[in-house]
Amino acid sequence: ADPTAIAGATDRNGQLTKPPGALGRLEDLAIWYAGWRGTDRPTIKAPQVIVFAGSHGVCAQGVSAFPPEVTAQMVANFEHGGAAINQLSKLYGAKMDVHALELDNPTADFTVAPAMTEAEVVSALRTGWDAVDPNADLLVTGEMGIGNTTSAAAVAAAIMGGTATEWTGRGTGVDDAGLARKTDVVARGLALHDVSDPLEALRCLGGRELAAIAGAIAAARTYRIPVILDGFICTAAAATLAKTVSGALDHTVAGHLSAEGAHRKLLDAIEKEPLLQLGLRLGEGSGAALAIGVLQGAVACHSGMATFAEAGVAGA
Amino acid sequence: ADPTAIAGATDRNGQLTKPPGALGRLEDLAIWYAGWRGTDRPTIKAPQVIVFAGSHGVCAQGVSAFPPEVTAQMVANFEHGGAAINQLSKLYGAKMDVHALELDNPTADFTVAPAMTEAEVVSALRTGWDAVDPNADLLVTGEMGIGNTTSAAAVAAAIMGGTATEWTGRGTGVDDAGLARKTDVVARGLALHDVSDPLEALRCLGGRELAAIAGAIAAARTYRIPVILDGFICTAAAATLAKTVSGALDHTVAGHLSAEGAHRKLLDAIEKEPLLQLGLRLGEGSGAALAIGVLQGAVACHSGMATFAEAGVAGA
Numbered sequence: 001a002d003p004t005a006i007a008g009a010t011d012r013n014g015q016l017t018k019p020p021g022a023l024g025r026l027e028d029l030a031i032w033y034a035g036w037r038g039t040d041r042p043t044i045k046a047p048q049v050i051v052f053a054g055s056h057g058v059c060a061q062g063v064s065a066f067p068p069e070v071t072a073q074m075v076a077n078f079e080h081g082g083a084a085i086n087q088l089s090k091l092y093g094a095k096m097d098v099h100a101l102e103l104d105n106p107t108a109d110f111t112v113a114p115a116m117t118e119a120e121v122v123s124a125l126r127t128g129w130d131a132v133d134p135n136a137d138l139l140v141t142g143e144m145g146i147g148n149t150t151s152a153a154a155v156a157a158a159i160m161g162g163t164a165t166e167w168t169g170r171g172t173g174v175d176d177a178g179l180a181r182k183t184d185v186v187a188r189g190l191a192l193h194d195v196s197d198p199l200e201a202l203r204c205l206g207g208r209e210l211a212a213i214a215g216a217i218a219a220a221r222t223y224r225i226p227v228i229l230d231g232f233i234c235t236a237a238a239a240t241l242a243k244t245v246s247g248a249l250d251h252t253v254a255g256h257l258s259a260e261g262a263h264r265k266l267l268d269a270i271e272k273e274p275l276l277q278l279g280l281r282l283g284e285g286s287g288a289a290l291a292i293g294v295l296q297g298a299v300a301c302h303s304g305m306a307t308f309a310e311a312g313v314a315g316a
Numbered sequence: 317a318d319p320t321a322i323a324g325a326t327d328r329n330g331q332l333t334k335p336p337g338a339l340g341r342l343e344d345l346a347i348w349y350a351g352w353r354g355t356d357r358p359t360i361k362a363p364q365v366i367v368f369a370g371s372h373g374v375c376a377q378g379v380s381a382f383p384p385e386v387t388a389q390m391v392a393n394f395e396h397g398g399a400a401i402n403q404l405s406k407l408y409g410a411k412m413d414v415h416a417l418e419l420d421n422p423t424a425d426f427t428v429a430p431a432m433t434e435a436e437v438v439s440a441l442r443t444g445w446d447a448v449d450p451n452a453d454l455l456v457t458g459e460m461g462i463g464n465t466t467s468a469a470a471v472a473a474a475i476m477g478g479t480a481t482e483w484t485g486r487g488t489g490v491d492d493a494g495l496a497r498k499t500d501v502v503a504r505g506l507a508l509h510d511v512s513d514p515l516e517a518l519r520c521l522g523g524r525e526l527a528a529i530a531g532a533i534a535a536a537r538t539y540r541i542p543v544i545l546d547g548f549i550c551t552a553a554a555a556t557l558a559k560t561v562s563g564a565l566d567h568t569v570a571g572h573l574s575a576e577g578a579h580r581k582l583l584d585a586i587e588k589e590p591l592l593q594l595g596l597r598l599g600e601g602s603g604a605a606l607a608i609g610v611l612q613g614a615v616a617c618h619s620g621m622a623t624f625a626e627a628g629v630a631g632a
Binding site: 016017018019020021022023024025026065066067069070072074076081082083084086087088090091092117164172173205259267275277278279280281282286289290293294296299300301304305306310311312313314 | 332333334335336337338339340341342344381382383385386388390392393396397398399400402403404406407408488489577591592593594595596597598602604606609610612613614617621622626627628629630631
């Protein structure tokens with residue numbers, strides 16, 4: 001982030017026609033955004049939402065309430081404008097892109113082999129990197145992939161420590177038997193692979209869409225594009241970067257707290273406080289997209305408000 | 317609310333391309349909105365934000381960090397588009413109206429006399445009622461009035477019970493001595509007036525902008541316009557309606573939790589869970605306006621998403 005822009009934005013914030021601090025977290029958000037965009041009076045004109053889709057070999061273990069073909073069906077729904085993320089992207093003026101990553105070639109079932117080869121994970125990371133529009137001024141990375149909360153739970157447990165039980169949740173809505181099965185699958189994956197390195201955890205336990213998200217978030221950093229993180233899966237992918245390079249998520253903010261049980265624990269681990277807590281657990285980038293509206297509000301106030309001097313208003 | 321529209325919206329919600337419940341509170345919001353608008357597939361096209369401003373005689377007691385002339389200065393700022401609420405109204409496509417209520421004729425200092433006569437409070441209620449555009453499809457009622465957190469604390473204490481200390485907060489940012497002074501002022505107001513009737517509490521301890529807010533919220537009910545409540549002052553005004561007629565706030569949702577200390581207690585008392593918790597304490601309707609974006613997101617998903625059948629997606 002640009003210290004001059006941060007200083008300028010902080011100074012401007014102090015002059016706006018409001019009691020000091022009265023816009024609460026919106027003030028911090030606007031200054032953070034200004035720092036990454038390198039200007040003390042930024043605007044948000046070109047948000048980009050990218051939805052990455054992947055297929056998971058671990059679905060063979062019966063970890064999801066939905067059949068795996070739903071992934072491709074939902075990609076078609078994204079392309080035809082019928083999903084939740086389409087409505088939210090349109091509402092907040094974001095360009096939405098969809099990248100389906102080899103849906104006909106699922107990752108390996110991580111209870112028997114690494115989910116991806118090195119070449120495969122690198123390819124997925126690159127797809128994510130290349131998907132980012134360098135001219136975007138805000139990025140949301142969403143995902144679709146039946147089975148991917150299982151994968152995210154395994155990645156989170158691998159990089160943060162703790163048991164499979166602590167990190168495994170109900171995803172799209174498995175019942176108690178399904179949750180027990182999922183938890184066992186995660187435990188077996190953790191036992192099978194040597195996952196002391198975060199990117200190796202992403203390769204052995206992750207999925208193509210998780211790797212693509214990590215690649216996109218890293219690309220956004222080089223372009224100084226602030227990122228709004230979505231729910232559990234997006235955060236697990238992002239956390240592999242934070243565990244690899246300290247501060248790697250400084251250009252990101254947590255868009256929301258998902259209803260997926262372990263999301264709070266994961267956000268705590270990367271020291272992010274969510275902007276919204278509305279019980280969403282859909283994925284697609286939906287929670288983060290909803291937070292675009294909040295960030296736009298923060299930036300609109302910061303850059304559009306009159307100062308005390310401009311408005312002729314007496315200070316405290 | 318229209319039970320047929322609620323049933324239709326609930327049915328539609330169950331068919332949308334998402335796991336059941338995966339949009340969390342957005343689903344409840346959309347169904348609630350549909351019920352009040354009387355259609356199972358509503359849209360939000362004409363939000364209205366109204367900012368009411370009033371002058372408070374109780375300012376003579378030194379209850380605010382800002383001088384009373386700031387009220388008129390901020391009204392000018394609203395009219396020139398320089399305040400936070402202007403930026404948020406513009407961002408979310410809301411029409412914004414400003415009503416200054418006799419700023420040169422402050423209410424009486426409620427530590428010595430009733431804040432308003434019966435004629436004055438009725439006039440303010442009517443101003444609020446008449447300010448609502450019957451063609452609006454969403455309403456935010458904001459306020460500006462140096463001294464009005466003192467007034468709101470007194471009204472809240474009068475109608476909900478409890479001590480002045482429990483209901484009095486720092487407002488725009490008074491120091492410890494200021495807070496002690498404010499609390500004493502509220503206690504003296506409560507001791508002076510017979511406030512067993514909620515509307516009498518509004519008259520004796522409230523302000524013109526609080527009465528106008530109550531009038532506007534009541535008018536919105538007759539027009540079936542859903543209302544997003546703002547912070548402590550707006551909620552105190554609204555609560556006088558809830559205490560007068562049970563269910564009077566069923567067409568409202570709490571937009572945010574203000575940083576003003578007693579707001580949570582007041583929301584609990586009217587059984588409203590805030591949509592946002594971002595530490596705002598500005599007033600003007602700013603927290604509620606920020607929630608317009610969230611409600612628009614809820615309604616956009618509900619009315620714009622494809623069903624499982626339309627999209628050819630397999631259910632769970």
